[in-house]
């Protein structure tokens with residue numbers, strides 16, 4: 001039985017359901033009743049003004065922070081306040097707004113230590129099934145090199161991660177998540193601060209992920225990107241879900257325009 005059997009069991013429903021989740025830091029209600037669903041095999045954008053609580057939502061869904069109240073389901077499984085590594089094993093991976101590469105390791109090593117379900121985690125396997133581990137290590141290495149090839153980092157595989165440029169670090173961040181074969185991949189501003197050519201490339205990579213069956217929820221400020229690659233949009237404002245729908249529908253929504261889209265919307269997409 002695979003860990004994510006229950007996640008894929010509800011194959012028709014949303015991959016993730018988030019009901020009225022809240023999180024306060026001291027007196028600040030960072031997330032204040034956010035409720036939304038993430039449809040399976042789609043790319044959904046999570047947008048909203050700075051400080052709306054987007055990153056905090058990703059932290060709550062991935063188990064990096066504890067939820068105060070509310071519920072989160074991944075497929076049929078209640079993952080509310082489940083430990084982070086268990087959520088990862090269920091197939092939910094995330095990237096960080098500020099890249100978190102392991103700077104002392106090489107690019108390749110960063111992928112090899114990325115979280116994944118490994119036979120090597122079991123003591124029984126370590127002592128009694130060394131050959132299984134060797135085979136798994138070899139498979140991991142092959143997979144890591146393949147991913148680095150795909151994401152244009154192969155030539156840099158032996159470089160220290162700390163020596164990468166900002167854009168390359170973004171690619172490494174994504175590659176590390178891909179290494180774990182996520183079924184739901186949460187991307188926190190994967191294109192922030194990168195040049196237009198790389199934005200284009202990363203957009204293509206995310207579309208490829210979708211084609212391969214990965215569901216993506218991505219925080220994104222660039223509405224041109226949202227328009228080009230995202231199927232649905234969730235608007236968060238002051239920790240609450242303000243609206244959900246297609247970007248074209250949201251452009252007609254006065255509340256959304258006032259809260260967030262205002263200045264950007266009038267300019268329209270600049271292709």
Ligand SMILES: Nc1ncnc2c1ncn2[C@@H]1O[C@H](COP(=O)(O)OP(=O)(O)OP(=O)(O)O)[C@@H](O)[C@H]1O
Nearest residue numbers: 025028030048049050051052053054055056057097
């Ligand atoms: N660890 C923390 N301790 C205290 N306050 C926090 C913490 N993390 C977030 N906050 C506060 O919670 C609110 C939401 O922050 P969050 O980072 O989730 O917003 P965001 O929507 O991701 O913003 P941005 O678009 O700037 O990345 C902000 O007021 C922020 O200052």
Ligand SMILES: [Mg+2]
Nearest residue numbers: 054055056097
């Ligand atoms: Mg953020």
